[in-house]
Amino acid sequence: MYVMNTPTTAIVVHHLEQSRSQRILWLLEELDLPYDIVLYRRNPETMLAPPELKKIHPLGKSPLVCVDGMTLAESGAIIETLNERYGNGQLSPAPGTPEALRYRYWLHYAEGSAMPPLLLKLVFDRIAKARMPFFAKPIAKGIVGKAMSSFIQPQLTTHLGFMEGELAERDWFAGSEFTAADIQMSFPLEAAQARAGLDARYPRLTEWLKSIHARPAYQRALKRGGPSAPLS
């Protein structure tokens, strides 16, 4: 764990390198709110978070945000809370509109539906590459191959096709305006681009990724949080 600066502001982000907490830095930059970062490095072998994070929250997962005496966990909930309480809801659509429904849907979909097959792909890819006795290799390869072809890959293809179709209807996930739902959706889509087949076959998703990466607040968050290539 590295304290990047002495906490001076009300909002402190417990930020694990190359993780979902990059989204929180990006949100805070979009809202132009002051914040401090406590940076945690991953274990280079397991890629897990260091045990210090468990002192902040029992699950020891990032992102975690401490503000006004509260500890906030779960990226979608953190994004909603920060946007509502400290950003006057400026990155969410007006309540009661179709955009607001879509906004809530994508905020939940990102972690609830898009991430599980991506996480499975990451885990099975790691199993395929893991060191093991030579006689176990073909068995492991068979299991990984079966899981990939019968479940994981078809799921990923279905989700990518679904998201591509949604962005064919509108510029941003909730509607014609950029919202915090786009921030929440960035992690699964960057993960899909890095390791799950999001490529030129999905032109709208590729264009959307280009647009978010060009946002000045996204760039500022990168500078403060470090490289963001998404890991689990």
Ligand SMILES: N[C@@H](CCC(=O)N[C@@H](CS)C(=O)NCC(=O)O)C(=O)O
């Ligand atoms: N659904 C949670 C997932 C949190 C999570 O799994 N975070 C990852 C970082 S991307 C983590 O802390 N991984 C390290 C570990 O599990 O030790 C959220 O969106 O906040």
